[in-house]
Amino acid sequence: MNGQVARMWSMKEVRPGIRVGFTDTTAGNLAFHVGDDPARVAEHRAAVAAVAAAAGGSIAWMNQVHGAHTAVVAGGEQGSAAPTADAMVLDPANVSGPAAGLAVMVADCVPVVLVGTGSGGEPLLGVAHAGRPGVEAGVIDSVVSQLQHAGAAGIEAWLGPSICGSCYEVPEDMRASVAARVPQAHATTSWGTPALDLPAAVLAQLRAHGVTAHASGICTLEDSRYYSHRRSQRDGEPEGRFIGLVTATPRP
Numbered sequence: 231m232n233g234q235v236a237r238m239w240s241m242k243e244v245r246p247g248i249r250v251g252f253t254d255t256t257a258g259n260l261a262f263h264v265g266d267d268p269a270r271v272a273e274h275r276a277a278v279a280a281v282a283a284a285a286g287g288s289i290a291w292m293n294q295v296h297g298a299h300t301a302v303v304a305g306g307e308q309g310s311a312a313p314t315a316d317a318m319v320l321d322p323a324n325v326s327g328p329a330a331g332l333a334v335m336v337a338d339c340v341p342v343v344l345v346g347t348g349s350g351g352e353p354l355l356g357v358a359h360a361g362r363p364g365v366e367a368g369v370i371d372s373v374v375s376q377l378q379h380a381g382a383a384g385i386e387a388w389l390g391p392s393i394c395g396s397c398y399e400v401p402e403d404m405r406a407s408v409a410a411r412v413p414q415a416h417a418t419t420s421w422g423t424p425a426l427d428l429p430a431a432v433l434a435q436l437r438a439h440g441v442t443a444h445a446s447g448i449c450t451l452e453d454s455r456y457y458s459h460r461r462s463q464r465d466g467e468p469e470g471r472f473i474g475l476v477t478a479t480p481r482p
């Protein structure tokens with residue numbers, strides 16, 4: 231697992247049977263695509279599933295490509311291929327024990343976890359990977375629309391740690407392009423250069439759909455408890471990914 235590293239992250243019950251969590255570096259790297267030993271990544275993923283009471287492969291993962299496609303996945307399917315998508319919605323018809331969940335991998339992009347309630351009272355879960363391209367392409371619109379299409383009401387969203395608007399330096403033309411789509415993204419770094427405030431943009435996109443959204447307030451570049459792509463590049467350290475995770479236990 232993680233040697234002597236104590237686990238510092240946890241899942242929080244946000245509604246009966248629904249748990250939301252964001253891992254940190256004490257969960258280890260959870261991505262296969264960043265050059266890590268696959269056996270070690272698999273161990274890390276199994277440990278996370280155990281904490282989430284979703285052991286046995288019932289957490290769905292995505293092959294993320296910075297797009298805006300939302301995949302509808304069935305819970306409890308072992309060994310099914312990860313969909314190529316940047317958001318997922320869990321079809322509650324297939325939720326079976328011990329628990330089913332959705333994961334989104336990040337290291338500076340905004341991990342978003344969504345929970346809504348279906349017309350029969352069933353939980354409707356979603357996740358989204360909102361980096362700069364996803365914010366521009368409308369991944370938040372996509373996942374919220376898919377949840378609403380499934381009949382979700384009372385949608386609530388939690389943002390996990392991501393790079394903040396004071397740190398995420400971008401070229402002037404990129405800031406202009408994203409801010410034209412989402413004005414709240416316009417930001418300036420703490421050293422006075424053009425930047426993007428992705429969490430502010432995601433919050434605005436969610437709230438425009440009537441979603442109750444909770445900010446994280448944690449910056450991955452500044453807080454070494456989380457993986458940060460830009461910090462890894464700056465410091466020449468190995469890449470890693472942490473996750474946003476939402477799970478549901480079957481209703482009695």
Ligand SMILES: [Zn+2]
Nearest residue numbers: 394397449452
């Ligand atoms: Zn920051």
